Amino acid sequence: MKILLVGAGLSGAVIGRELAEAGHDCRIIDARPHIAGNCHTERDAETGVMMHVYGPHIFHTDDEGVWDYVNRFAQFMPFQNRVKTTAQGRVYSLPINLLTINQFFGTTLRPDEARAFIESRADTSITEPRTFEEQALRFVGPELYEAFFRGYTEKQWGCSPTELPASILKRLPVRFTYDDNYFFHRFQGMPRDGYTPMIAAILDHPRITVDLGTDYAPEMAEAVDHVFWSGPLDGYFDYRLGRLGYRTLDFERFTHQGDYQGCAVMNYGDREVPQTRITEHKHFSPWETHEGSVCYREFARQAEPGDTPYYPIRLVEEKALLAQYVDLARSTPGVTFVGRLGTYRYLDMDVTIREALETADHFAAAARAGDRMAAFVQEPL
Numbered sequence: 035m036k037i038l039l040v041g042a043g044l045s046g047a048v049i050g051r052e053l054a055e056a057g058h059d060c061r062i063i064d065a066r067p068h069i070a071g072n073c074h075t076e077r078d079a080e081t082g083v084m085m086h087v088y089g090p091h092i093f094h095t096d097d098e099g100v101w102d103y104v105n106r107f108a109q110f111m112p113f114q115n116r117v118k119t120t121a122q123g124r125v126y127s128l129p130i131n132l133l134t135i136n137q138f139f140g141t142t143l144r145p146d147e148a149r150a151f152i153e154s155r156a157d158t159s160i161t162e163p164r165t166f167e168e169q170a171l172r173f174v175g176p177e178l179y180e181a182f183f184r185g186y187t188e189k190q191w192g193c194s195p196t197e198l199p200a201s202i203l204k205r206l207p208v209r210f211t212y213d214d215n216y217f218f219h220r221f222q223g224m225p226r227d228g229y230t231p232m233i234a235a236i237l238d239h240p241r242i243t244v245d246l247g248t249d250y251a252p253e254m255a256e257a258v259d260h261v262f263w264s265g266p267l268d269g270y271f272d273y274r275l276g277r278l279g280y281r282t283l284d285f286e287r288f289t290h291q292g293d294y295q296g297c298a299v300m301n302y303g304d305r306e307v308p309q310t311r312i313t314e315h316k317h318f319s320p321w322e323t324h325e326g327s328v329c330y331r332e333f334a335r336q337a338e339p340g341d342t343p344y345y346p347i348r349l350v351e352e353k354a355l356l357a358q359y360v361d362l363a364r365s366t367p368g369v370t371f372v373g374r375l376g377t378y379r380y381l382d383m384d385v386t387i388r389e390a391l392e393t394a395d396h397f398a399a400a401a402r403a404g405d406r407m408a409a410f411v412q413e414p415l
């Protein structure tokens with residue numbers, strides 16, 4: 035069959051590769067002048083540093099099949115994300131762990147002592163936390179909430195933690211060990227030459243053609259048997275029911291000679307400091323040496339038309355609109371909505387790849403059975 039895939043990010047690339055290997059002809063288009071979607075990396079011309087252009091991307095997974103898949107297309111270097119935060123005039127280790135607790139309270143507590151101590155700070159009068167704030171107060175108490183969650187969350191989401199659901203925060207977002215590895219996953223790493231060459235290798239197949247700088251136009255669908263859409267779900271329908279809400283990010287680039295902050299990611303917890311974090315990109319490639327350094331000061335705000343959509347908001351209002359778009363999509367034959375924008379969900383890269391592989395399997399099964407391919411393989415709601 036002839037297939038059109040809109041978006042040359044991980045979703046479009048992996049589905050395209052699977053379908054090409056199954057014998058279908060795939061055309062992949064992307065409005066941007068580069069492949070790899072939001073995972074795009076490129077070398078900074080001035081310093082030679084590998085830049086994560088749309089924000090830092092660390093590969094982590096427990097899915098061995100996905101780990102094997104990415105290792106087919108790139109050499110992965112060991113990398114563990116260790117994040118720090120500046121709050122109330124000091125630097126602390128994240129996620130909140132035994133070191134953070136002992137630094138913050140000036141104590142020398144062992145794990146069981148720290149657990150009892152944090153429980154003593156918690157507001158046990160809150161029996162059923164409904165909001166983010168209540169969840170934090172219930173499980174970590176006012177001091178840690180104020181220093182590590184309140185300001186950061188307000189900046190990231192642009193609203194008070196009293197307006198966010200409790201489900202955004204884990205029940206106990208604290209570790210009672212000195213483990214400061216940000217992710218718990220078994221497999222973690224960074225592609226040695228960045229994500230873009232990895233995705234170029236996925237796309238490197240004789241049955242795949244890629245057209246960059248190419249916006250989708252409805253007549254393109256007439257020339258093919260099926261469309262996979264990894265752009266914004268509401269965008270496919272020209273936003274006719276309204277716009278699904280996203281947070282976007284602004285990156286303020288600056289350079290530095292030497293080492294600016296000594297780590298890849300420094301969060302800023304205070305409300306008065308406008309940035310949410312600073313990322314220093316050369317620390318994402320610790321096997322390289324660069325004299326110069328490039329950093330991004332990162333600010334979050336509501337996405338306006340024309341902005342890059344980063345994080346789906348998915349609160350009550352957005353979910354109601356999402357349900358309407360899902361109905362519209364289900365009544366539109368010939369197109370399957372995939373990926374983080376097509377299904378309006380935050381998806382890590384490993385989940386994106388797993389879902390893309392499942393989508394290709396569904397397509398093969400539907401074709402064998404002579405069934406119509408579903409609008410969604412993964413349920414957006």
Ligand SMILES: Cc1cc2nc3c(=O)[nH]c(=O)nc-3n(C[C@H](O)[C@H](O)[C@H](O)COP(=O)(O)OP(=O)(O)OC[C@H]3O[C@@H](n4cnc5c(N)ncnc54)[C@H](O)[C@@H]3O)c2cc1C
Pocket residue numbers: 040041042043044045046063064065066070071072073088089090091092093094248249250264265266269283344345372373374375381382383384386
């Ligand atoms: C700030 C940030 C940090 C992240 N960090 C991590 C991390 O550390 N680890 C991790 O595992 N994951 C991370 N992710 C998630 C990761 O970015 C996603 O898993 C991945 O980008 C999903 O790929 P995708 O192909 O679904 O979407 P995208 O990468 O967004 O690709 C969609 C593509 O579609 C194109 N497109 C849209 N509309 C059109 C149109 N009309 N015509 C033509 N082309 C169109 C876009 O230009 C884009 O290139 C992060 C995400 C964000 C936002």
